[in-house]
Amino acid sequence: MSRAVFTRFHLRERIRDRDAAVYGILLIAALLFPIIDIYATGGTADVSQATRAGYFVLLAIGLNVVVGFAGLLDLGYAAFFAIGAYTYALLASPQLASSPAHHAVHINFWILIFVSMFAAGAAGAILGFPTLRLRGDYLAIVTLGFGEIVPQLFYNFDQWTGGINAVGIIDQPHLPFWIQGPWSGDGPFQIVSNFNFNGDPLAFYVLIVILIGIAVVLVSNLYRSRLGRAWMAIREDEVAAAAMGINTVTTKLLAFGIGASFSGFAGAFYAADVSLVSPDNFLFIVSITVLVMVVLGGMGNISGVIIGALVLYFLVFYLIPGLPENAKNLANSVGLGSLNSKSGDWPGLAEEIGRLNFIIYGAILVGMMLLRPQGILPSRVREQELKHAAVQEEEAVVELTHAS
Amino acid sequence: MSEQAADNILELTNLTKRFGGLVAVDNVSLHIKRGEVFALIGPNGAGKTTLFNNVTGLFQPTSGRVVFDGRFDGRDITGSKPHQVARWGIARTFQNIRLFDYMSCLDNVRVGRHVRMKAKVWDSLFKLPRERREEERVSEEAMELLRFVGIGKQANQYARNLPYGQQRRLEIARALATDPKLLLLDEPAAGFTPQEKVELMQLVKKILGRGITVFLIEHDMKVVMGISERIVVLDHGEKIAEGSPDEVRKDVRVIEAYLGKSA
Numbered sequence A: 001m002s003r004a005v006f007t008r009f010h011l012r013e014r015i016r017d018r019d020a021a022v023y024g025i026l027l028i029a030a031l032l033f034p035i036i037d038i039y040a041t042g043g044t045a046d047v048s049q050a051t052r053a054g055y056f057v058l059l060a061i062g063l064n065v066v067v068g069f070a071g072l073l074d075l076g077y078a079a080f081f082a083i084g085a086y087t088y089a090l091l092a093s094p095q096l097a098s099s100p101a102h103h104a105v106h107i108n109f110w111i112l113i114f115v116s117m118f119a120a121g122a123a124g125a126i127l128g129f130p131t132l133r134l135r136g137d138y139l140a141i142v143t144l145g146f147g148e149i150v151p152q153l154f155y156n157f158d159q160w161t162g163g164i165n166a167v168g169i170i171d172q173p174h175l176p177f178w179i180q181g182p183w184s185g186d187g188p189f190q191i192v193s194n195f196n197f198n199g200d201p202l203a204f205y206v207l208i209v210i211l212i213g214i215a216v217v218l219v220s221n222l223y224r225s226r227l228g229r230a231w232m233a234i235r236e237d238e239v240a241a242a243a244m245g246i247n248t249v250t251t252k253l254l255a256f257g258i259g260a261s262f263s264g265f266a267g268a269f270y271a272a273d274v275s276l277v278s279p280d281n282f283l284f285i286v287s288i289t290v291l292v293m294v295v296l297g298g299m300g301n302i303s304g305v306i307i308g309a310l311v312l313y314f315l316v317f318y319l320i321p322g323l324p325e326n327a328k329n330l331a332n333s334v335g336l337g338s339l340n341s342k343s344g345d346w347p348g349l350a351e352e353i354g355r356l357n358f359i360i361y362g363a364i365l366v367g368m369m370l371l372r373p374q375g376i377l378p379s380r381v382r383e384q385e386l387k388h389a390a391v392q393e394e395e396a397v398v399e400l401t402h403a404s
Numbered sequence B: 001m002s003e004q005a006a007d008n009i010l011e012l013t014n015l016t017k018r019f020g021g022l023v024a025v026d027n028v029s030l031h032i033k034r035g036e037v038f039a040l041i042g043p044n045g046a047g048k049t050t051l052f053n054n055v056t057g058l059f060q061p062t063s064g065r066v067v068f069d070g071r072f073d074g075r076d077i078t079g080s081k082p083h084q085v086a087r088w089g090i091a092r093t094f095q096n097i098r099l100f101d102y103m104s105c106l107d108n109v110r111v112g113r114h115v116r117m118k119a120k121v122w123d124s125l126f127k128l129p130r131e132r133r134e135e136e137r138v139s140e141e142a143m144e145l146l147r148f149v150g151i152g153k154q155a156n157q158y159a160r161n162l163p164y165g166q167q168r169r170l171e172i173a174r175a176l177a178t179d180p181k182l183l184l185l186d187e188p189a190a191g192f193t194p195q196e197k198v199e200l201m202q203l204v205k206k207i208l209g210r211g212i213t214v215f216l217i218e219h220d221m222k223v224v225m226g227i228s229e230r231i232v233v234l235d236h237g238e239k240i241a242e243g244s245p246d247e248v249r250k251d252v253r254v255i256e257a258y259l260g261k262s263a
Helices: A002-007 A010-041 A045-069 A078-091 A094-098 A109-131 A136-156 A201-223 A226-236 A238-243 A248-274 A284-297 A302-333 A349-355 A357-371 A380-403 B003-007 B048-056 B082-088 B105-116 B121-125 B129-148 B164-176 B194-209 B221-227 B245-250 B252-259
Strands: A174-180 A190-196 B008-019 B022-033 B037-041 B063-068 B090-092 B182-186 B213-217 B230-235 B238-243
Touching: A010 A045, A010 A201, A010 A302, A045 A201, A045 A226, A045 A248, A045 A284, A045 A302, A078 A094, A078 A109, A078 A136, A078 A248, A078 A284, A109 A136, A109 A248, A136 A284, A201 A226, A201 A248, A201 A302, A201 B121, A226 A238, A226 A248, A226 B105, A226 B121, A238 A248, A238 B082, A284 A302, A284 A357, A302 A349, A302 A357, A349 A357, B008 B048, B008 B213, B022 B048, B022 B213, B022 B230, B022 B238, B037 B048, B037 B221, B048 B082, B048 B090, B048 B182, B048 B213, B082 B090, B082 B105, B090 B164, B105 B129, B105 B164, B121 B129, B129 B164, B164 B182, B164 B194, B194 B213, B194 B221, B221 B245, B230 B245, B230 B252, B238 B245, B238 B252, B245 B252
Parallel strands: B037 B213, B037 B230, B090 B182, B182 B213
Antiparallel strands: A174 A190, B008 B022, B008 B063, B230 B238
C-alpha cells in the first residue's frame, strides 16, 4: 500500500530527480576539476581557490538551515565561523605559550574539528536562548550585533589571541595514510603512511569535498525528518506549530545551534588550511556574503545553495579581482592600448575598473535578483510563494484600475 | 474526587481573562463530559475564541482554573504552554484556518504527529533504522487520517492550493494527528454550503466514534442543534445559559442576546 501512496508523490519525486542530477554533476565536476586544472595550468593555485570556495559552501549549507529551513534571519553568521577558527587556532598552535597560560597546546585536528563544532554550536545556543523569542527584524539586529562583537573580542583579548597580530603557525592535519601519485609532483604512485597535510593544496581539496559530501547527506536527512518538518511549520505559522505540540523555542534553538556548528566546523578547517587566523577574516562582509549565497542560490534548497556559493565565490574572489588585468589585456589585443596609459584625470583602464569593482559587483547582484528572484535553483516552496505574491499583486493592480 | 468529576474531560472554574479594562471572559465555569459533543455559542465578540485560547495555552487566564481529564484526579493545565497542552491531549482548529500553506497536505498532518514521535536529532541526522520505520509508520497514519476526513487524493498538494472546505477538513486531520482526547473546533462550519454542513456533522460523529470528545464553537444553529448534546451560551464574556439544545433555544436571555430586548 505504502508503495502505491509514495509513487503518487510526483512533486517530491521530481525535486529529488533534479537534486540527484545536480549532485551528480557537482560530484563529477569536483573529481575532474583538479585533474584537468593541474594538467592545463601545471600549478595548484586554482585548486587552493576551489578549497576556499569549499568553506563558503559549508558555511552556506549551515546558514541555509537557519535562514532557509527555520526562517530565522541571521546576520552575524561569521561570528560562529570565527569561534570555530579560533578554537582550532588556539588549541593547535604555539599561541598559548605566549599567553597567560604559558603553555602551548597541540591537539589533534580530527578531535579539534569536533571541539570547534561544539564550541560554535554552544555559542549559537547561548546566543539563541535569550534572543529567539524575538521575531524577524529584531532577531536580525541582535545577530548583527553579535557578529560585530565577536571579532572585537578576538581583537581585544590580545593576551590570548594575539589581537591584531593574528594567530599563526597553526598545526596541519595528519592522516595515518595517504595516496600520492604523479599529481603530487613527485613521480610514482605510492601509499605514504603518517601523512602530514603540510599545505598540500590537493589534500585539503580532497578533504573539503568529502566533508561537503557528508554535510549534504546529513542536512538532507534532517530536512526530511521530524525536526525538518517542525522547522518548516514554524516558518509557516508559529502559533499553529505550537498548537500542534511543537516546542518552538527548543526547535528554533536547534536550528540555530546546528547552523552554528556547521560554521564552526568550516572555521576549524579554514584555520588549518590558511594557517593564519586574524579577526579581520570574520567581519560583517563575510556574514553578508554567505547570506547572499543562500538567497542567490535558492533559499531552502541545499543543492541550490551549493551552486549559489560556488557562483558567488567565483564572482567575488576570482572574476571581479581579475577584471582590471583582463580589461587591460583585452584593450591591448583589440588595439585600444592607449586606454591603458595614464593621461590627465584618466587613471588608466585597469585602475579605473579596479575603482569600479564594487559597482560592478552590486550591478551583477541586482541583475541576478531581477532576473531570478527565486534563486538559481529554488526550492519549490519559494517558487510558489513568489508566484502567488505576483498573482496577488496583479489582482491588486486590476482592482485599483477598476476602482479608479 | 467524586464519580462525576472523574467523568469530566475538561473543567473550567471561574475562568476570567482581562485585556486591560476589557473583560473578555468573565468568571465562566463549565464542564465537559467525556464522549459528548459540547457547543459554545454566543453573539460575535462574546469571548468564545478567547476562552478557547485560554484552554489551549495561547493566553494565560487572569484568574480561574482549567483542569483536564478528571480520570487521573485531573491535571491542572492553567497557564500551560500551547505545546504542553497539545502533548496532554487537547488539539484545536482555528477560526481563520491556520495551515502550513507551503507544505503538502501529508506534511501538514505529519507535523500534527510530531508530538507523538520519538525520533531525536541523532536518529534523523543518520537516518537510523528506527527513524526510518517511524517515518514510514507516520506517513501511513497521516494518509489514513487524510482519507478519514475525505481528502486522501490531495495528499500531495500544497495546503494553500486546496479549496476552502477541504482546508477545513485538513485542519481537522492535522489536529486529529496529535491523538487528542479532546478536540476543539473553532467555527468548523463557517462558510460551508448546506451540503458541506451535513458532511461536517457526519465527520464529527465519526470523530466521536474514535472516542474523542468534541468541544466546538459554532454560529450555525442547525449544526449546533443537530450534533451537540449540551450547549453553553456566552454573552459579553459571561455565561448566560447552559443546557440541552431544547432548553437553550427557549431561554429568554439567549433570545435577548441574539435578537435584542423587546421594547
